[in-house]
Amino acid sequence: MPDYLITPAGRKIAYHLTDGSAPAVVFLGGFKSDMGGTKAVFLEDWARRQGRAFLRFDYSGHGDSSGAFTDGAIGDWYHDAQAAIGLVAGPVVLVGSSMGGWISLLLARSQPDRVAGLVTIAAAPDFTEDSMWAGATEAQRAALMTDGQIALPSEYGDPYIITRRLIEDGRDYLVLRAPLQLPFPVRFLQGTADKDVDMAVAQRLLDHAQGPDMRLTLVDGADHRFSDDACLALIADSITDVIARAER
Template sequence: MAEFLNTPQGRKIAYHLTDGTGPAVVFLGGFKSDMGGTKAVYLEDWAQKSGRAFLRFDYSGHGESSEAFVDGSIGDWFEDACAAIGLLAGPIILVGSSMGGWISLLVAREMPERIAGLVTIAAAPDFTEDSMWADASDEQRRQLMDDGQIALPSDYGDPYIITRRLIEEGRDRLVLRAPLTLDFPVRFLQGTADEDVKMTVALRLLEHAESPDMRLTLVDGADHRFSDDTCLALITASVEEVIART
């Protein structure tokens, strides 16, 4: 059963915390996903078997946490992540999936002294600007500005409701427009068949970020879910490699 914390902003965040040795591993999920997803649960099982401290949580508007999804923004979810990380002492390893990759980069920029390593899975930095806004038609942009929201089709269920606040607030959180120093081991994972986050995003991130120990691994044929047995094994192997190099 999930436990809950209250953020400084008054939101109620659901989480599962596994005790163990440090550095603790923190999983940051994707847009409209929750902490019950395949990758989060798989990593928790790995952590329990290896005696590693592990944290998974739901952003506000996601899963079991409070608030409505449509009211959220990148900044809100970043604040939620910082509050959840506040449950932990000492250095941490961030594992960010899709939007969680963007959030993890924001966390690393905010508290670099806490970060011992980073693994991203189909990281989607700046996607509100470079994907949602850039790909919107003139009519969709007008509707978004006039009505405050639009609905975009999703391959994962109900349409995504995209709000004007999500787009505009996201512009204050962009990470690919200014220097991005990651002074710890970094492993980027990306599938070549990902239709949601293209390989060009991973390559741009690799070129833009600065780290003394940074690698990008491309998995031929892997899609955005990155959740088959081979991909899951690669995720844990990447986490173990980062831990070994801390």
């Protein structure tokens, strides 16, 4: 059973925290995913074997946390993540998957002194604007503004309900429009067969961000899930590399 915290906004966030050495590794999941996913559970087991502190959690409206998914937006989930990393003391290594990559960049921008390193997996910064809004038809945009929401097909099950608030709120949290300093070891991981986040997004992020130790690794044939055995091993190796470099 998960533990729970109450955020300053009153949201009830479910989490699992494994004690261990610092820096703690914090996994930030994707849009409409939860902390029971393959990558999160694999990394928890890996961290336990390493004796490394590890935190996974569900944003509000996701998994075991309170709230409805359609009531949430990027700002809410970012503030949920802020509250969650308050559960651990000292430096953290952020591991952000898809939307979690965007959230992790927001955390890194607002709390650079807390972040010892960053690993992103198919990071999707600014996707509400650059993918959802930019990719919507005029009819979809009109419906979104008039009706407050539209349904978009998903390869992962039920259609995604995209709300006007999600789009408008996202504009307050964009990270690719202004300088983005990442003053710690960073590893961006991206699959070439990802149908949700194009390789161009990873390249744009690498080109846009500024930092002393950033690398982009492309994995031929890997999809958005990035969770076969080879990909999982690469994630763990990337975290190990980031920690080793941060401790030099």
